[in-house]
Amino acid sequence: MKFTDTSEAGLETTIVKSLIEDSGYSEGAPQDYDRSHAVDLIKLTNFIEATQPEVADRLSLKVDSPTRTKFLHRLQGEIAKRGIIDVLRKGVKHGPDSVTLFYGSPTAKNEKARELFDQNIFSVTRQLRYSNSNTQLALDMGIFINGLPVATFELKNKLTKQTVHDAVQQYKNDRDPKELLFQFGRCMVHFVVDDHEVRMCTHLKGKASWFLPFNKGHNDGAGNPPNPAGLATDYLWKEILNKERLTDILENYAQVVEEKDEKTGRKRYKQIFPRYHQLDVVRKLLSDVKKNGVGKRYLIQHSAGSGKSNSIAWLAHQLVGLEKDKNPILDSIIVVTDRRVLDKQIRDTIRSFAQVGNVVGHADRSGDLRRFINEGKQIIITTVQKFPFILAEIGDDHRQNKFAIIIDEAHSSQGGRTASKMNMALSADVSDSDEEESTEDKINELMEGRKMLTNASYFAFTATPKNKTLEIFGEPSPQPDGKVKHYPFQSYTMKQAIQEGFILDVLKNYTPVESFYRLSKTVEDDPLFDTKKAQKKLRKYVESNTHAIREKAEIMVDHFHAQVMGHRKVGGQARVMVITSGIMRAIEYFYAINDYLLNKKLPYKTIVAFSGEHEYGGQKVTEASLNGFPSNKIEDKITEDPYRILVVADKFLTGYDEPLMHTMYVDKPLAGIKAVQTLSRLNRAHPKKHDTFILDFFNDADVIQKAFSDYYRTTILSEETDPNKLHDLKSDLDSYQVYSQEQIDRLVELYLGGAERETLDPVLDACVAVYNSELDEDGQVDFKGKAKAFVRTYGFLASILPFTNPDWEKLSIFLNFLISKLPAPKEEDLSKGILETIDMDSYRAEVQASMNITLADGDAELDAVPTTGGGRKPEPELDQLSNIIKTFNDLFGNIDWKDADKIRKVIAEEIPDKVAADSAYQNAMKNSDKQNARIEHDKALGRVMVELIADHTELFKQFSDNPSFKKWLGDTIFGVTYQSTDQIGTGAR
Numbered sequence: 007m008k009f010t011d012t013s014e015a016g017l018e019t020t021i022v023k024s025l026i027e028d029s030g031y032s033e034g035a036p037q038d039y040d041r042s043h044a045v046d047l048i049k050l051t052n053f054i055e056a057t058q059p060e061v062a063d064r065l066s067l068k069v070d071s072p073t074r075t076k077f078l079h080r081l082q083g084e085i086a087k088r089g090i091i092d093v094l095r096k097g098v099k100h101g102p103d104s105v106t107l108f109y110g111s112p113t114a115k116n117e118k119a120r121e122l123f124d125q126n127i128f129s130v131t132r133q134l135r136y137s138n139s140n141t142q143l144a145l146d147m148g149i150f151i152n153g154l155p156v157a158t159f160e161l162k163n164k165l166t167k168q169t170v171h172d173a174v175q176q177y178k179n180d181r182d183p184k185e186l187l188f189q190f191g192r193c194m195v196h197f198v199v200d201d202h203e204v205r206m207c208t209h210l211k212g213k214a215s216w217f218l219p220f221n222k223g224h225n226d227g228a229g230n231p232p233n234p235a236g237l238a239t240d241y242l243w244k245e246i247l248n249k250e251r252l253t254d255i256l257e258n259y260a261q262v263v264e265e266k267d268e269k270t271g272r273k274r275y276k277q278i279f280p281r282y283h284q285l286d287v288v289r290k291l292l293s294d295v296k297k298n299g300v301g302k303r304y305l306i307q308h309s310a311g312s313g314k315s316n317s318i319a320w321l322a323h324q325l326v327g328l329e330k331d332k333n334p335i336l337d338s339i340i341v342v343t344d345r346r347v348l349d350k351q352i353r354d355t356i357r358s359f360a361q362v363g364n365v366v367g368h369a370d371r372s373g374d375l376r377r378f379i380n381e382g383k384q385i386i387i388t389t390v391q392k393f394p395f396i397l398a399e400i401g402d403d404h405r406q407n408k409f410a411i412i413i414d415e416a417h418s419s420q421g422g423r424t425a426s427k428m429n430m431a432l433s434a435d436v437s438d439s440d441e442e443e444s445t446e447d448k449i450n451e452l453m454e455g456r457k458m459l460t461n462a463s464y465f466a467f468t469a470t471p472k473n474k475t476l477e478i479f480g481e482p483s484p485q486p487d488g489k490v491k492h493y494p495f496q497s498y499t500m501k502q503a504i505q506e507g508f509i510l511d512v513l514k515n516y517t518p519v520e521s522f523y524r525l526s527k528t529v530e531d532d533p534l535f536d537t538k539k540a541q542k543k544l545r546k547y548v549e550s551n552t553h554a555i556r557e558k559a560e561i562m563v564d565h566f567h568a569q570v571m572g573h574r575k576v577g578g579q580a581r582v583m584v585i586t587s588g589i590m591r592a593i594e595y596f597y598a599i600n601d602y603l604l605n606k607k608l609p610y611k612t613i614v615a616f617s618g619e620h621e622y623g624g625q626k627v628t629e630a631s632l633n634g635f636p637s638n639k640i641e642d643k644i645t646e647d648p649y650r651i652l653v654v655a656d657k658f659l660t661g662y663d664e665p666l667m668h669t670m671y672v673d674k675p676l677a678g679i680k681a682v683q684t685l686s687r688l689n690r691a692h693p694k695k696h697d698t699f700i701l702d703f704f705n706d707a708d709v710i711q712k713a714f715s716d717y718y719r720t721t722i723l724s725e726e727t728d729p730n731k732l733h734d735l736k737s738d739l740d741s742y743q744v745y746s747q748e749q750i751d752r753l754v755e756l757y758l759g760g761a762e763r764e765t766l767d768p769v770l771d772a773c774v775a776v777y778n779s780e781l782d783e784d785g786q787v788d789f790k791g792k793a794k795a796f797v798r799t800y801g802f803l804a805s806i807l808p809f810t811n812p813d814w815e816k817l818s819i820f821l822n823f824l825i826s827k828l829p830a831p832k833e834e835d836l837s838k839g840i841l842e843t844i845d846m847d848s849y850r851a852e853v854q855a856s857m858n859i860t861l862a863d864g865d866a867e868l869d870a871v872p873t874t875g876g877g878r879k880p881e882p883e884l885d886q887l888s889n890i891i892k893t894f895n896d897l898f899g900n901i902d903w904k905d906a907d908k909i910r911k912v913i914a915e916e917i918p919d920k921v922a923a924d925s926a927y928q929n930a931m932k933n934s935d936k937q938n939a940r941i942e943h944d945k946a947l948g949r950v951m952v953e954l955i956a957d958h959t960e961l962f963k964q965f966s967d968n969p970s971f972k973k974w975l976g977d978t979i980f981g982v983t984y985q986s987t988d989q990i991g992t993g994a995r
Contacts, residue, residue, distance in 0.1 A: 017161050017201065018132055018146055021243045025130050025149075029248050034131030034150060041138045043078040044085075044186040049127050050153025054105065057125050061103050077105075082186075089191030089262045089277065090154060107152055111253050114332070127152050128249050134158070136187045143180075148187075149247065155193050156256070157247075162200040170205050173198035174217045183210040194260050195279040201237045202230060208277040214693070219506040220282050223498070226719040228505035246285075254289075255280065258324055283308070283498040284317045290496060292324055295335060295463060300408045303464040305479035307471055307494035309717075310663070310686055311508030314467050318343075318412055321465065325410050326365065326384045336463075337407040338379055341387045343414035344661060379407070409462040415469070415661065469500070469686075470679050470717045499719050509689035512670075512698050513714060519561070519703045555591070558703055559598035562671045565701060566651065567608055570669050577694035580668035581644055584653040585684060587674040587704075589616045592655040595673075596632060599651060610650040615640055615657040659684045665692035672702040681705070681713035729803055732814055735796045739817075742781065742789050745773045750820045757819065770827050777828055790828050793821045909961055912954070913975065920950045922983040931985055943980045 025031040038048040055062040066073040080100045085093050094108040109126055112119030127150075134148040135141055147159035160173035177196060181188055188196075188210045196207045198217060205217040222241065224231045230238040245251060259280040266273050280288075287306055294302065308314050318341065328335045367378035369388040378386050466479040471494065480492030503509045562584060570580050584599070586592040596614040603610055615637075619628050630637050644652050645666055652658065652667075660683045667688050676684055688698040702710070753769045781789060800818045804810075921927065924946035930939040955962045965972050 017163050017199075017237075020237070021147065021159075021161070021199075022130050022132055024240070024243050025128075025247060028244065030128070031149075031249075032127055032129040034129040034148075036131055036133055036135055036144075039131065039134060039136070039148075040078070041136060041141075041186070043082045044136075044155060044192060045078070045081070046129065046131065046150045046153040046155075048153070049129050049150055053107075053125070053127050053152040057109070057122070058106060061105055064103060065100075065105075085154075085192060086189070090156060091191075091194060091256060091260050091262060091277075094151060094154060094156075094256060107154060108256075110257055111250065114329075123253075126249070126253075128252070129153075137182075137185055145181075145187075151252075151256075155187060156252075157193055157195050157197060158187065159197045159199060162198070164201050168200070170198045170200045170203045170217075173200070174205060174215075177207065177210060177217070178213050178215050181210065183212050183215075190275070191262060191277060194256070194277075197242070199239055199242060201239060204230075204239050204242050204282075206279060208279050216693070218281060218508075221506070222282055222286075223502045226497070226499045227501045246282075255285070259285065259288075259320055278316065280316070280320070281313060283496070283502075284313055284320070287317060287496045287498075288321050288324065291321060291465065292328060295325070295410075296328060296330060299330075300335065300410075300463050301460045303479045304466065304495040305471060305476065305481070305492075306465065306467045307469065307497040307499070308467055309469045309498055309500040309503040309509065310689055311503040311691065312469075312498040313508075314414065314469075318414060318467060322385050322410075322412060335408065336410050337384075339385045339410045339412065340375075341385065341412045341414065342389070343387065344389055407461070410465065411462050412465045412467070414467055470682050472679060500714075501718050508691055509686075510691060510695065510698050512685045512688045512700060513710065515697060515699045516707060516710060517699070517701050518706055519558075519701060552594070555594050556598050556602075558671075558673060559595055560602050562651075562701070563599060563602050563606065563608070565671075566610075566669065567606075570699070571650075575668045575695070575697075575699075576666055576692055579666050579694070580650075581664065581666045582651050582669040582671065583658070583667060583687060584651060585659070585670060585672045585674050585676075586653065586655055589618075589620055589655045590622070591673070592616050592653050593620070593622050593627065593632070596653050599653065609648055611648045612651040612653060613640055613644055613649050614653045616655040617657060659687065662687055663690045665690040665695060668695060668697075669699045669701070672700065673704055676705050676713070677709055678713050678716075681710055682717050685710070685714075732796065732800055732803065732811075735792050735799070736814070736817060738792055739789065739796065739821075742785065744777050744781070744789060745820065745824070749773060750816050753823065754816045754819050757823075766823065770824055773824055774827050774829075786828075790825065790830075793825050793828075797821050797825065909958070912958060912961065913978070917947070917950055917954075917975075918979055918982050920953070921946045921979055924949070927983075936984070939984060940980060943984065944976055947976060947979055 022033065026033055032049070034046050034049060038046050040047045051062070051067040054065070054067060062068075064073075065077045067077075077100055081093075081098055084098050088096075095110070097104055097106045097108075099105070109119070109122035112123050129150045131148045131150065132146070134145040135143065136145055136148075137143040145158050146161045148155055149157040149159075160176050162168040162170060162173045177198065183189065186192065190209055194208070196210060197220070198205045198207075204220040206220045207215050207217045209215070219228060220242070221228060222230050230241075232238060233240060246255075260278065262275050262277045264273055264275055287308070291304060291306075294304070306317075308317065322339045322341055325336055325339050326334075365383060366385045366387065367374065367381070367383040369375045369378060369386050375386060375388070464479060466475065468475060471480070476492045476494075481495055483491045483493055485491055500509070504511045562582075566582055569575075570582060571578070584592075584595055586595055592614055593616070596612055599612050603612070614629055614632050616629055619626050621627070628637075629640070633640070633643075635643060640652075640658075641662070641664070643649050645664065659680075664687075667690070670685065670688055672684075674684075685700060688700070749769050749772070753766060756765050756769075777786065777789065797818055800814050804815070804818075921943065924942075927939070927942045927946040930942035934942075951962055951965050965975060
C-alpha cells in the first residue's frame with residue numbers, strides 16, 4: 007500500500023515537480039555545484055556556450071584549466087563586490103570580453119529578444135551541498151539562473167510537527183553566514199517555507215538574521231488564506247518563481263542600496279527584496295493602467311510598516327517605461343510628498359535601473375516643473391505646499407501630456423484650491439483661444455479646473471484614509487440597497503503589519519492617568535454661570551496650572567528613569583515623547599522637566615520642538631534658542647546622548663518614524679485620525695524594541711479605541727455624498743433673501759474680470775446689512791453655518807461629480823467672499839469671570855493600571871462626508887457656582903480620606919498580603935484557570951475587607967458603597983497577587 011508522502015521531502019518533491027513541469031525549469035544535480043565559487047558549473051558553461059560560443063572557447067569553460075579558474079575567480083570577485091543582482095543585470099568584463107550572464111525580459115513583438123530570453127537556464131537543485139569544510143551539510147533547495155545562485159530554501163511540514171519557525175532557527179544556528187553561498191549579496195533572497203507560511207531574509211547574520219513574512223495575508227491579518235486547489239503557500243513556486251515574474255523582480259524590484267551614516271560618514275549596504283503586498287500592488291496598478299489607460303484614480307491603504315516608500319519608488323520607475331502598442335502611456339510622473347527620505351529612496355531605486363540624472367528631478371521653485379519636462383525628466387518630485395505654485399508655471403504646451411500623480415499620505419492635499427490649481431495647470435481641456443473670454447467661459451473653465459483630470463491618473467497612498475479620500479480615490483461598489491460604498495484598490499492593514507512584526511501595537515500598554523482636583527470657591531456669594539463653558543474653563547485652568555504641570559513633569563521623569571531606562575528598553579537606547587496641547591505648554595514642560603532633571607541629578611537632556619518665535623518670560627524664544635542648536639538638527643540630536651526626551655506641540659506628530667521612540671506621555675486631547683497618527687509615532691520596529699508604553703494624562707481608553715478601530719482593518723466609505731444636498735442647502739440659503747441672483751452675478755463678473763478690489767465691497771456690504779438687520783440670532787447662526795457647509799461640500803463634490811452646475815460655481819465664489827464679511831452672532835460669555843472666583847486647593851495625578859486596548863475584527867465603515875450646516879444657537883445651562891464646582895470635583899476629585907497616607911499603606915501592603923494568603927484563592931491559582939481564580943480572589947477580598955471594618959470603617963464604606971472604587975480595588979489587588987500555574991512552578995512572585 008502506498009501512502010501520501012507528508013514528509014519534508016514530499017514538499018520538496020511537490021515544489022521541484024511544479025517548477026520543472028509548469029514553469030520550464032531544469033533540474034540541477036548537486037554534484038555540479040562548485041563549492042569554491044558558489045556556481046552550478048555545468049549550467050553556467052551550457053549557457054555561455056549556447057549564447058556566446060566564442061567567449062566560451064576563450065574561457066576554456068569545458069575543461070579544468072587555469073583559464074577557467076581565472077574567470078571563476080573574476081566572477082566570484084565581481085559578485086562579492088557588486089552583488090548577484092547587478093552581475094546578472096550587467097554581466098562581467100573579463101580581459102577583452104564582456105560576458106553576458108542573463109538576457110532580460112523581451113519587449114512586445116521583439117522576436118530576437120524573446121529568443122535570447124528563452125536561452126536563459128532557470129534551474130532548481132535539491133539537497134544542495136554547499137560547504138567546503140563540511141561536505142555533508144546540505145540545503146533543501148537552491149534556485150539558479152544560468153548557473154548563478156539567486157535563492158536558497160529550507161522547507162518544513164506542519165504535518166510532521168515542524169514549521170517555518172524551525173527553518174528560521176536552522177538558518178540562524180546551523181547555516182554559517184561565512185559560507186560563500188550565504189555571504190551578503192551572493193543570493194537575492196533566502197526563503198523558509200512550510201505548508202502555511204513563507205518568510206524571507208536578504209542578509210544572513212547568524213542569530214541576528216531577520217526573516218520577514220512573505221505572505222498574502224488572511225482576514226486582513228497575517229498568514230495565508232486556505233487554498234482549495236492545493237497548499238496555501240503554492241503561490242510562491244507557481245507565481246513568484248515563475249520565469250517571467252522572477253525576472254521582473256530581478257529587473258525592477260531587487261536591489262542593493264547604499265546607506266550613509268551622516269554622523270560617522272560610514273557606508274553600509276542593504277539588499278532589498280520586495281514583500282508580497284508590495285509586488286502585488288505595483289503589478290496590479292501597472293496592469294490596470296496598461297488595460298484602461300490614463301484617467302483613473304487608485305487608493306492604496308498601506309499601513310505604517312508596509313514599506314510605502316519602496317512601493318512608490320518601484321511604481322514611479324515602472325510607470326515611466328509602461329507602453330501600449332510601442333508608445334509610452336505616460337509622459338511624466340509627479341510624486342507629491344513631504345518626506346525627504348522618499349526623495350532619496352526614489353533616486354536610489356532609479357539609480358539601480360537607469361541613469362538617475364536623466365530621469366528624476368526635484369521641483370523646489372517656480373519654473374522647475376516646466377524646465378524638467380523640457381529636459382525630459384520623467385519623474386518629478388515636489389511637496390504639497392509647492393505643488394500648486396509650481397504647476398501654475400507649466401506652459402500650455404504641456405497640457406496635452408499624460409501625467410501620473412502619486413500622492414504620498416493623501417488626506418486633504420487634493421482638496422479645494424490646491425486641487426483646482428493643479429487640475430487647471432495640467433488639464434488637456436483648457437481653451438487655447440486668443441479671443442477674450444466671457445464670464446461664462448471663465449465659469450466653465452473654473453468648473454473644469456475643479457474636476458479630476460482626464461489626462462492624469464492618480465495613485466493615492468495612505469495608512470489612514472478619511473471619508474473624503476475614500477470618496478475621491480476609492481473604488482465605487484454599488485450595493486443592493488442603492489447605496490454606493492467605496493473601497494481601497496488594495497490594502498495592507500495595521501492588523502497585518504502588527505501581526506507580521508513590522509510595527510508594534512502601541513495600544514498594548516496604554517495607561518490612563520486620572521487627574522484629581524479640589525477646587526474651592528473664593529467668593530461668598532453664589533453667582534450663576536454657563537455650566538458647559540465653565541467646566542471647560544475649569545479643566546483648562548487646572549491642567550495649565552504651574553503646579554499641575556510640575557507634578558506631571560515629575561511623574562514623566564520618574565517613570566522614564568525607573569521604568570524606561572531602569573528596564574533598559576530598546577537595549578538602553580530608548581527615547582520618549584511628551585505631547586502637549588500648545589506651544590506655550592510645550593515650553594512650560596521643557597523648563598519643568600529640565601528643572602526636575604537637574605534637581606534629581608539625572609544625566610538626560612530635553613529637546614523642545616515648535617514652530618515660529620514666541621514670547622515667554624518676557625523675552626522672544628524659538629526652539630533653536632531653547633535647544634542651543636538649529637531646528638534641522640532635532641531629528642539627529644534626539645538619537646544622541648544625553649538627549650532622551652522630545653517635547654512637542656504640533657511638530658513631529660505625523661511622518662516622524664524614529665525606531666528608538668519607546669514611550670509617549672500625552673497631555674493633549676486626541677481623537678479620530680489625529681489620535682492614530684500621534685500614537686503611531688511609537689510603532690516603528692527595532693531589533694531591541696519589544697514593546698511600547700503610553701501614559702495618557704488627558705484621554706480615556708474608549709476614545710482611543712474608537713479612533714484606532716477605523717484603521718485597524720480595511721477602511722470603507724459607507725455611502726457616497728448625495729449631490730442633492732447642495733440643492734437643499736442652496737434653497738435654504740436663498741430663502742433668507744440675504745442676497746439676490748443679480749448680486750451674485752455682479753460680484754462674480756467683477757471678480758473674474760479682474761476688477762479693482764473696492765468694487766467688490768459695495769455688493770458684499772449690502773448683503774451684510776441685510777444679514778444684520780433682517781435675521782435674528784438663530785437665523786444668523788443657521789445662515790452662516792449653511793453657507794460654510796455649501797462652500798465646503800461643493801469644493802469637495804465639484805472634483806468628482808459627472809456633471810457641472812454654473813449656479814453652484816457662482817454661489818460658491820460669492821459665499822467664499824461673503825462668509826468672511828459676516829460678523830459672528832453676538833454671544834454673551836456667561837462663564838466669564840469664573841476663574842476669578844476660584845482657587846486650586848490641591849492637584850493629584852494618579853496613574854491607573856496599564857491596559858491592553860483590543861480592536862475588533864471586521865472592516866470599519868466611515869460615515870459619508872457631512873453636508874449639514876446651520877442650526878440654532880445652543881441655550882446656556884445656568885447653574886450656581888457651588889454646584890458647578892461640586893460637579894467638577896465629583897468627576898475629577900479625590901476621596902477626602904481622614905488619614906490618606908495610612909489608607910494608601912493598607913491598600914498597598916496589608917490587603918494584598920492577606921488576600922494572597924487566602925487558602926481557597928491559592929488553591930484556585932494552582933489548580934484552575936485565571937477566570938476561576940478571579941472569582942476566588944473576589945471572595946477572599948470581601949473576607950479581608952470585613953476583617954478591616956473595625957480599624958478602617960471609612961475604607962470599608964467606600965468598598966461597600968462606591969462601585970467604581972470597589973472595581974478599581976479588586977482589579978488592583980488581583981493584578982499584584984495573581985500568579986498563573988507557570989509562574990508558581992518557576993517560583994515567580
